[in-house]
Amino acid sequence: MTDQAQKAVGNGWQSEKYIKNLAKRKRSERRFRLTGLLAILTALTLLAILLFSIVSKGYSAFVQTTITLDITFTESVIDPNGKMDPAELRTANYAKLVQDALREKFPDVKGRRDLRKLFSLVSNDADSALREMVENDPDLIGKTVSVDLIAGDDVDMLNKGYIDRDAVEDDRRVKDQELVWLDKLEADGDIKMRFNSGFFTNGDSREPEKAGIAGAMVGSFYTIIVTMLISFPIGVMTAIYLEEFATKNKLTDLIEVNINNLAAVPSIVFGLLGLAIFLNFAHLPRSAPVVGGLTLALMTLPTIIIAARAAIRAVPDSIRQAALGLGASKQQAAFHHILPLSMPGILTGTIIGLSQALGETAPLLMIGMVAFIADIPGGFTDPATVMPVQIFLWADSPERAFVEKTSGAIMVLLGFLIILNAFAVVLRKKFERRW
Amino acid sequence: MPIQAEENVENRSNAEHGVIISTRDVNVYYGDNHALHGVSLDINKHQVTSLIGPSGCGKSTYLRCLNRMNDTVDSCRVTGEILLDGVDIYGPSVDEVLLRARVGMVFQKPNPFPKSIYDNVAYGPRIHGLADNKDDLDEIVLTSLEKAGLIKEVQDRLHSSGTGLSGGQQQRLCIARALAVRPDIILMDEPCSALDPIATAKVEELIDELKENYTIIIVTHSMQQAARISQRTAFFHLGEIVETGDTEKLFTSPTDKRTQGYITGRFG
Ligand SMILES: Nc1ncnc2c1ncn2[C@@H]1O[C@H](COP(=O)(O)OP(=O)(O)O)[C@@H](O)[C@H]1O
Ligand SMILES: [Mg+2]
Numbered sequence: 001m002t003d004q005a006q007k008a009v010g011n012g013w014q015s016e017k018y019i020k021n022l023a024k025r026k027r028s029e030r031r032f033r034l035t036g037l038l039a040i041l042t043a044l045t046l047l048a049i050l051l052f053s054i055v056s057k058g059y060s061a062f063v064q065t066t067i068t069l070d071i072t073f074t075e076s077v078i079d080p081n082g083k084m085d086p087a088e089l090r091t092a093n094y095a096k097l098v099q100d101a102l103r104e105k106f107p108d109v110k111g112r113r114d115l116r117k118l119f120s121l122v123s124n125d126a127d128s129a130l131r132e133m134v135e136n137d138p139d140l141i142g143k144t145v146s147v148d149l150i151a152g153d154d155v156d157m158l159n160k161g162y163i164d165r166d167a168v169e170d171d172r173r174v175k176d177q178e179l180v181w182l183d184k185l186e187a188d189g190d191i192k193m194r195f196n197s198g199f200f201t202n203g204d205s206r207e208p209e210k211a212g213i214a215g216a217m218v219g220s221f222y223t224i225i226v227t228m229l230i231s232f233p234i235g236v237m238t239a240i241y242l243e244e245f246a247t248k249n250k251l252t253d254l255i256e257v258n259i260n261n262l263a264a265v266p267s268i269v270f271g272l273l274g275l276a277i278f279l280n281f282a283h284l285p286r287s288a289p290v291v292g293g294l295t296l297a298l299m300t301l302p303t304i305i306i307a308a309r310a311a312i313r314a315v316p317d318s319i320r321q322a323a324l325g326l327g328a329s330k331q332q333a334a335f336h337h338i339l340p341l342s343m344p345g346i347l348t349g350t351i352i353g354l355s356q357a358l359g360e361t362a363p364l365l366m367i368g369m370v371a372f373i374a375d376i377p378g379g380f381t382d383p384a385t386v387m388p389v390q391i392f393l394w395a396d397s398p399e400r401a402f403v404e405k406t407s408g409a410i411m412v413l414l415g416f417l418i419i420l421n422a423f424a425v426v427l428r429k430k431f432e433r434r435w
Numbered sequence: 436m437p438i439q440a441e442e443n444v445e446n447r448s449n450a451e452h453g454v455i456i457s458t459r460d461v462n463v464y465y466g467d468n469h470a471l472h473g474v475s476l477d478i479n480k481h482q483v484t485s486l487i488g489p490s491g492c493g494k495s496t497y498l499r500c501l502n503r504m505n506d507t508v509d510s511c512r513v514t515g516e517i518l519l520d521g522v523d524i525y526g527p528s529v530d531e532v533l534l535r536a537r538v539g540m541v542f543q544k545p546n547p548f549p550k551s552i553y554d555n556v557a558y559g560p561r562i563h564g565l566a567d568n569k570d571d572l573d574e575i576v577l578t579s580l581e582k583a584g585l586i587k588e589v590q591d592r593l594h595s596s597g598t599g600l601s602g603g604q605q606q607r608l609c610i611a612r613a614l615a616v617r618p619d620i621i622l623m624d625e626p627c628s629a630l631d632p633i634a635t636a637k638v639e640e641l642i643d644e645l646k647e648n649y650t651i652i653i654v655t656h657s658m659q660q661a662a663r664i665s666q667r668t669a670f671f672h673l674g675e676i677v678e679t680g681d682t683e684k685l686f687t688s689p690t691d692k693r694t695q696g697y698i699t700g701r702f703g
Contacts, residue, residue: 316546319546319548321507322542322548322609323548324507324535325504325540325542325613326535326536326616327532327562327616328562336558336562
């Protein structure tokens with residue numbers, strides 16, 4: 001302490017004891033700050049590690065290896081009768097076109113086993129791409145066109161560096177012979193990487209190169225819509241009733257305690273409840289977004305009620321009094337003033353509740369949304385799965401190629417959650433009000 | 436009952452005004468807290484009556500009985516008789532919502548709705564259906580703002596937010612808002628306690644003008660204010676009315692020791 005400072009604080013404060021005490025206080029404050037800083041650093045580091053591991057594993061899910069082949073759209077294969085009948089065009093053996101093109105590229109390969117291996121370089125789903133091309137443009141028939149075909153998942157993995165070509169052949173999914181073929185294709189510039197649009201437009205598939213998250217995204221969308229339509233109005237009405245209309249007594253206290261308890265119930269329990277009520281009792285369709293949405297609504301309700309009550313309570317009493325003092329009824333005061341003023345807070349809470357629901361897996365396992373579903377759901381009652389369950393399913397699949405799909409899907413889900421939460425933050429900032 | 440006897444004498448002296456509100460033996464309980472003990476008071480038409488007394492003595496509680504705002508407090512119970520033009524306002528035929536339109540209220544802290552100035556004033560007429568069309572409503576809003584002496588300050592920003600006004604303007608906006616539902620009586624609970632002296636002077640001036648057409652009951656902690664603006668004063672102490680009378684008389688020659696003590700600043 002400087003002399004002047006000492007003078008400023010007066011005589012009693014110069015004693016040894018006080019100076020010591022002050023030093024101790026300052027030390028303690030420094031220690032606390034350091035601990036806080038360390039805690040934040042630790043949290044940030046863990047978060048960074050998590051994100052890094054997901055992104056480093058998952059980014060490759062967004063690109064895909066293709067093999068370029070000169071496909072001849074032989075008329076005798078596609079349209080042997082020359083009638084251009086759409087039904088016939090659809091059912092023609094397009095796989096043969098791919099096989100012919102591969103044979104032409106590698107004329108030396110003979111024998112059934114070798115040929116089968118050769119054909120498996122290209123995804124066995126490549127024929128559907130050709131079918132689409134012909135259906136869109138029948139004039140292709142008879143022509144030869146160079147086409148980028150999706151590679152098989154092993155080729156894709158090799159190309160992305162997930163398969164070590166120097167490993168012992170027996171331990172390697174891509175054998176020496178295939179490496180020779182691939183090297184030739186590579187040398188000819190026929191192996192390319194491109195954006196994997198199929199990842200965002202396809203449903204699930206047993207073939208990793210074909211599997212996409214569109215089915216799960218649409219399923220999640222329908223499910224969340226149901227959750228929102230059920231839990232938002234019921235939650236907000238409940239909150240208004242409890243805050244603005246119900247008299248405080250033992251019964252409302254009991255309700256309040258139970259709502260708070262419900263918010264802490266493990267989500268799997270809501271799954272069991274959904275199973276009992278919606279499937280076994282109400283006989284709603286299994287694996288359907290409507291049931292998933294209802295189940296998640298049960299789970300989200302307490303969150304929304306609690307957030308909405310807090311938001312309603314934050315509206316100052318003076319507004320209530322102003323409205324009532326003018327002769328507004330309780331209901332008018334609630335709906336004309338309290339509800340609009342608390343809406344930003346309510347919406348923030350709702351978005352947080354819904355983003356929880358969006359990431360929820362356990363309750364949906366109980367109501368059968370964990371089935372393998374290749375079709376993209378077309379409505380609320382179609383069998384569907386949701387994004388987190390899709391992640392769970394892929395994480396459980398043995399093929400190497402599903403590892404990147406898993407991480408890729410996590411990235412997409414995280415993306416949605418970040419967007420939702422950012423929206424909540426914007427809402428809060430924009431409508432924040434000081435009284 | 437000495438107070439009542441005195442009241443009757445008072446009433447005769449204010450004959451031209453007549454009694455609009457008459458309360459008899461009003462008791463108010465907040466749960467177990469007995470906040471008002473048998474309060475009896477008559478309020479004269481077109482006069483300003485001020486309620487004074489140390490804080491916590493039940494002035495606000497009494498005021499809030501008159502438009503049944505106490506109904507909104509769960510624990511609150513009111514007994515006794517409160518007659519408005521001879522009708523018991525706690526009686527079965529009275530709807531508290533309509534009562535509050537007739538008995539308007541202005542609060543301690545200015546509390547405009549976070550809406551435009553226009554919408555603040557228009558809200559009451561809208562919910563009570565006082566205007567048949569847009570022009571009617573405009574008319575009501577403008578005259579109310581004019582009566583509240585605010586029109587000059589806000590006429591070119593009627594659609595900007597009411598919370599953007601200064602404190603004194605906000606309070607006059609609240610008065611305009613109350614006037615717009617055409618009340619007979621306006622209750623004011625320390626309306627100037629959050630205002631600076633200049634804003635206070637404006638509101639006091641306004642109150643003085645309003646008494647031509649409205650009956651005003653004002654709670655104030657400022658004895659000077661009570662002396663300046665009110666014709667009659669009631670002194671509350673510990674949940675009872677100690678003394679009621681013409682303001683001038685009460686401040687110059689109080690009969691009760693406690694009143695004397697309070698107005699000379701010995702307690703409160
Ligand atoms: N809403 C309420 N709930 C419970 N007690 C209250 C409430 N409002 C006022 N009281 C009690 O009633 C008594 C009178 O209060 P009040 O009328 O506000 O006094 P004043 O306005 O004269 O300062 C006080 O004891 C106060 O604690
Ligand atoms: Mg008060």
